[in-house]
Every structure is written in structure tokens, then in C-alpha cells.
Amino acid sequence: MARQFLGNRLATGALIVLAAIVIACAAAPVLTSSGPTDTSLGESLQGPSARHLLGTDQLGRDLLTRVLFGGRSTLLHALIVSLVAVGVAVPLGIVAGYVGGWADRVIATVTDIVMSLPAMIVMLVVMTAFSEHLPVAMAALGLILAPPIVRNVRGAALAVRNELFIDAAKVAGLSKGRIVFRHVFPRVLGPILVQAALATALGLQFAVGLSFLGFGAQPPSPDWGSMISEGSQVLNSSPWPLLAGGIALGLVSLTLVLVGDGLRDMAVESWTGSPSRRRRRPARPPVMVSQAPRSQDGPETEKPAPDEALLVVRGLSVAFTTGGTERKVVSDLNLTIAPGEIVGIVGESGCGKSSVSRAVSRLLASGGEIVGGSIRFADKDVASLKGEDLYEYRRHSVSYVAQDPMTALDPSLRVGVLLRRIVQAGEGLSRRAADARVLELLAQVQLPDPAAVAKRYPHELSGGMAQRVGIARAIATKPRLLIADEPTTALDVTVQAEILGLLRSLQQQLGMAVLLVSHDWGVVAQICDRVVVMYGGEVVERGRLEKVAREPAHPYTAALLACRPSSVVDDDLPLPTILGSVLSPGEWPTGCRFAARCTHRTESCDAAPIPVSAVASAHDVRCIHPLRDGDSTEVTADV
Ligand code: SF4
Incomplete structure (x- = not known):
């Protein structure tokens, strides 16, 4: 998946810019020579210069310094929103989609109720109650944003639940927890990352908006919302105080959206797989009663008692x-x-x-x-x-070999890893012993070069090779x-x-x-x-x-x-x-x-x-x- 993401240059560039901004904000005390509240009235409302790269505000404070220090609280609040929203939504979405039944109905009812609440009014009530504790308000916002993510993750988990490789994992004896952790979670990870990026962007907008309204950092401490608010008051004298906060907000929002797009494309590619997975339905062979020796089950004309x-x-x-x-x-x-x-x-x-x-x-x-x-x-x-x-x-x-070998193998796992997990699940083998057993199984199903096959992903196999891997998995449990x-x-x-x-x-x-x-x-x-x-x-x-x-x-x-x-x-x-x-x-x-x-x-x-x-x-x-x-x-x- 990481390779697919890195193939998207725009998203990769956005991620690098975003990481640079986050690191710069985190390292603001080291990177800046002055504090965010240090004033110099003689340098009031100056434009960009070598000494002040983004200019100064009405009190002569360096705007770049205030952007970097202000970004620490602003980005932290956005991160809280994202962590709470995703942290609550992912387990609920997986349970609703994979387990289903009454759990799905209860979770659906709760998410419907939360989504019917007017978010802005709820936020204003929360802000009034927790005006001194913006992180608490951000956590509340995360809860409000969670229901759409629950639905998204539920849909992804529901789709995975019906995949043949999940059935195969069940028949291979993997417990429900292991199946969720090893097969369901990796498949819903793409949508989760997309939702996390979008939730962070939304959290950023809310954090800045609330601060703009006066619920954020109190003067003289900066955050991006208060900087935009202060800048708007002196816009007629200098645009730079407004632009400094606005550029920071716009840049981070844009990079989050681009990263989200890259993650979405990566998830779609991961879900749909390569074209090589789609195979032509073959013609039927003529029937011929084989003369190969039959298994011995008693006299030929009798079914077993x-x-x-x-x-x-x-x-x-x-x-x-x-x-x-x-x-x-x-x-x-x-x-x-x-x-x-x-x-x-x-x-x-x-x-x-x-x-x-x-x-x-x-x-x-x-x-x-x-x-x-x-x-x-x-x-x-x-x-x-x-x-x-x-x-x-x-x-x-019992073991189960499914019809379509491509969909019966988890596309996110290399063949060797997939088989090793089956082998280790019930036999308690060490990793080395399990890997040796995997090679033995691949040789047993007559795959040439088992070591090379073990390193491949399912989409890198032909249909026949994939079915041999499916059979290897089926016989792994004897x-x-x-x-x-x-x-x-x-x-x-x-x-x-x-x-x-x-x-x-x-x-x-x-x-x-x-x-x-x-x-x-x-x-x-x-x-x-x-x-x-x-x-x-x-x-x-x-x-x-x-x-x-x-x-x-x-x-x-x-x-x-x-x-x-x-x-x-x-x-x-x-x-x-x-x-x-x-x-x-x-x-x-x-x-x-x-x-x-x-x-x-x-x-x-x-x-x-x-x-x-x-x-x-x-x-x-x-x-x-x-x-x-x-x-x-x-x-x-x-x-
Ligand atoms: S019972 Fe036999 S003959 Fe009658 S309809 Fe059925 S298959 Fe045809």
C-alpha cells in the first residue's frame, strides 16, 4: 500500500509539506530566535523582510514565530478531533459490519441519533460548558464526526465479511479475533486512513473557527484562529497578519485533502486489485471417466455404511x-x-x-x-x-477450497505470510519452523520455486498458481x-x-x-x-x-x-x-x-x-x- 501511495507524486509531495509544517511547529522553540509574545512596537505591521519572513503584527511580533507557535495548539486540537473520531468509529464500524446482527442494529440506531443532532448548536453548547478546556470541546467534536466514519468502516467491513478468503480463514480454524485483526482490519485500513485525513481537516477548520470566535487561545498567546481574527481587524493597514494565519490554515487544509485523495486512490486500487485478477471463463472440457486408480472405500457398487x-x-x-x-x-x-x-x-x-x-x-x-x-x-x-x-x-x-482462487486469498498478504499464519494458528510453531512448513506445503502442491512464490502477493500469481496456494492453505491443517x-x-x-x-x-x-x-x-x-x-x-x-x-x-x-x-x-x-x-x-x-x-x-x-x-x-x-x-x-x- 505504501508503494501505491508513493506512486502518487502530488499526495507524496503534500505529505512531505505537511510533515515539514508539523515538525516546524513542534520544533518552534528551537527554530525561532524570539518568543511568540515578544513585542517590538517600532516594527509594527511591517511586510516580509529578511528579519521577519512573514512580516510583523500590530505589536511588532514576528508573524512566522507566532504561526509556528500557534500551529502547535491548532494542530493538536485538530489531531484530537481526528483521534477521537477514528478511535471511536473504527471499532464500532468493524463490529457493526463484521459481526452484524443486533450489534449492527444498535450501532446503526446510535449513529443515526448522533447524526440527527445539529452539530453547530451542539458545539456551541459544548464550548459554553467547556470554554476553558478547548481539548475537551475538540474531543466532543470528534464524537460528533464519528458516525459517518462508522458507516464508512461498516460498509468496508461488511464487504470483506462476504469475501471468500474470510470463509477460507474460518475453515482454516482462525478465531474471530484473529480474522478481524489479520484479514478485516488491513482491508479497512485504506478507508480508515482516508477518513482520518478528512476528520483532521474538519477538526482544523473547527479549531480555527472556534478560536476566531474567541473560544481558542487567549491573548497574547497565538493560535491560527486568533491570528486570523486579529489580522482581520488591521486589514486596512496591512494584509500580512491575516495572510500569515490564513496561509498556514490553507496550506495544511490543502495538504490534508491531497493526502486524503492519495489514500483514497490507494485504497481503491487495493480493493479492486490489478486487472490480472479478472480471468476469462474457460470452456468446458469433454467428460471422460478417468481410469486412474480410485480410493478404496469398499466394494465398488456399495456406498459406505x-x-x-x-x-x-x-x-x-x-x-x-x-x-x-x-x-x-x-x-x-x-x-x-x-x-x-x-x-x-x-x-x-x-x-x-x-x-x-x-x-x-x-x-x-x-x-x-x-x-x-x-x-x-x-x-x-x-x-x-x-x-x-x-x-x-x-x-x-474440514478444509475449503473456493471457486475463485484470486478472491479466496487475502490480497493484502504475501503468500508466505498468509500460509505461515494458518500454520502457526494451531500448531504453535516458531517462525522459522512455520516458514519451513510453508515451503513444504508450496512444494507439496507442485509449485515451482516455493521460496519465490512465498514472497509474492496473490495478484502476482496466475489463476492456477493461486488455486494451488488455496489448496496448500486447505491441506495446511491436515x-x-x-x-x-x-x-x-x-x-x-x-x-x-x-x-x-x-x-x-x-x-x-x-x-x-x-x-x-x-x-x-x-x-x-x-x-x-x-x-x-x-x-x-x-x-x-x-x-x-x-x-x-x-x-x-x-x-x-x-x-x-x-x-x-x-x-x-x-x-x-x-x-x-x-x-x-x-x-x-x-x-x-x-x-x-x-x-x-x-x-x-x-x-x-x-x-x-x-x-x-x-x-x-x-x-x-x-x-x-x-x-x-x-x-x-x-x-x-x-x-
Ligand atoms: S418423475 Fe421422472 S419422469 Fe416424471 S417428471 Fe420427474 S423426472 Fe420426469
């Missing part, structure tokens, strides 16, 4: 509440994953697959909650975990289950294959289970042992990958497979798409949720909810007219 399973989800329902209306996005879902098994959840966007993965990792977005069923991980009831137990679950049981939510969607086809190969390789090395969420059959087919097909928030088919891919029993599964690019035999034809579109939660019918798009629909499909039934050993389908060998399902061409 619940007592052998690592993860057992039963009757899971997830709902989101918006505007007082609860909408289910997942209903009555069963899922079982054995230790070391790779299970894929596949379906179009809006089918609820990511809600399942987020429920398992306890990362449901704001407004989302588990409203039914159970999630058992080993011997833990995941849905009821809280506090230290939830921290331990995220720290040692999870038993790695959840990968569309881990290759943001990557090009070649890198997709490399990342999937890496996931398979790590799964075999570490013996962890993997839950892979994807809309792309090609991705699921490359590494999964079993597949779960979701539609309309429920499972419509599940079974061994080879079985489901070669003999789909549900028309939706068959349609998904028919829409693979590899199924298009004539390159001149457009890629087929499934008839219609996914219904939103809340629009689901009583009967089959796929009925509106199904070419095999009959009247009985709409009569009642469709139960799941077995079509073969460990091959289940939610359809009353399951497809048999030779059945086809129609899709429409996207023309």
Missing part, C-alpha cells in the same frame, strides 16, 4: 430468510462419505449443491441456516457445534475432509486438468476424503468415486460414477450428460442446453421439481412428491419413470 462413514448427512434442509420470508434451498438431503473417498455433487447453478457444502463446513452465508436434519462428522454433531468446538472442527476436520466448491471453474481447461490431478494426488498421499462440488460433469468424472446429482434442492440421483455416467436413470442426469461438449458430434451444431430453466426456491411444485423441463413427464409426476428409490445396488433415483437402457431424453439446441 453409516458406521464406517466419515460424514453422514441425513434429512438435511437448509433455508435462507430474506425480508421475513424463509425459502428452502435444500430439502431432505442424504449424503454419506467414507474416509478417503471422493464424492462429487453435480447440478446446474441454483440446485443447492453449494449450500450443502457450506452447511457441512458451517459457512452458510448471512440469513442461511440448517432448518432440518443432521450432519455427523465422525462423532461430532456438526450443526450444533459452537465456540471452541466449531473452531476445532474447522481447524482439524483435514480429514476437503471440500472443493467449483475449484476449477475460474481456470482454463489445461490448468483445470492439472488442479484435478493435484487434488487426486493429494487425496491419495494424505488419505483425506474430498467433497467436490461442480456444475461440470467433466470435472466430476475425472476424479470422483461416487456422484450425487442435485436438482431443485434435492438429490435426484446418486451412485457410482461409472454407473451413473453410463446408465443415467433420471432424465435430468441424462440431459446433463447430453449437454456435454463431447456429446456434440457435429461441430457446426450449437452446444445443446436443457429445456427451460431451474425453478427458484419457493417456486417448487408439489410433485416432481424437474417436471416442467422433463420430456418423460406424466400426470402422476405432478401428483405428489417423488420418493427416492433404488434402480440397482447403491444406485438411487428420484423418478417414477426411471430411464432404462436405450431410453433417451431430449434436449433443445441453443440457437
